[in-house]
Amino acid sequence: MVQLTVNGESREFSGDEEMPLLWYLREDAGLKGVKFGCGIAQCGACTVHIDGQAIRSCVTPVAAVDGASITTIEGLSDGETLHPVQQAWIEEDVAQCGYCQAGQIMAVAAMLEETPNPSDDDIDRNLTNICRCGTYYRLRKAVHRAASLKRGG
Ligand code: FES
Numbered sequence: 001m002v003q004l005t006v007n008g009e010s011r012e013f014s015g016d017e018e019m020p021l022l023w024y025l026r027e028d029a030g031l032k033g034v035k036f037g038c039g040i041a042q043c044g045a046c047t048v049h050i051d052g053q054a055i056r057s058c059v060t061p062v063a064a065v066d067g068a069s070i071t072t073i074e075g076l077s078d079g080e081t082l083h084p085v086q087q088a089w090i091e092e093d094v095a096q097c098g099y100c101q102a103g104q105i106m107a108v109a110a111m112l113e114e115t116p117n118p119s120d121d122d123i124d125r126n127l128t129n130i131c132r133c134g135t136y137y138r139l140r141k142a143v144h145r146a147a148s149l150k151r152g153g
C-alpha cells in the first residue's frame with residue numbers, strides 16, 4: 001500500500017507499485033494536465049513536483065513516492081490566485097500547442113525556488129524540457145517576468 005498526498009489530498013494506492021507515477025496521476029487521480037511525451041525522461045512533459053522538487057513522472061514508480069507530497073499543474077495555484085509562473089505565462093503568451101507547457105511551468109516553478117533571480121545561462125542550464133513548437137524565446141522572457149512577479153515586482 002502506497003500512501004501519498006496529491007495536491008493537498010491524502011490518497012492510498014494498492015495496485016502495481018512499479019506503475020509509473022504518470023499513469024497513476026492521469027488514470028487513477030484523473031489529473032490530465034501532466035502529459036506523456038517520450039516515456040524515457042527526455043522531454044519533461046510529465047514533470048510534477050515531489051516534495052517541491054521537479055521530477056519526471058514517466059520514469060518514477062509509484063513505490064518511490066510513498067509518504068511524499070505530489071503537486072501537479074492542477075495544484076500549483078493558490079485557490080483562485082495563479083502562481084507567478086502561471087501569471088507570467090499568460091502575460092508573455094508563451095503557449096503554442098500547449099502540450100509541453102504544464103511540464104515547463106512545473107519545472108520553472110521548482111527552479112525559481114532554488115534560483116530566484118536566474119540569468120539566461122541559469123535558465124538554459126536548468127530548463128531541459130523540450131518544446132516541439134519552439135516557444136523557448138517567450139519561455140525565457142516569461143521566466144524573467146515570473147521571477148520579478150515572485151519578488152513582488
Ligand atoms: S514523458 Fe516523461 S520525460 Fe518525456
Ligand code: FES
Nearest residue numbers: 097098131132133
Ligand atoms: S507549446 Fe507545443 S510543444 Fe511546447
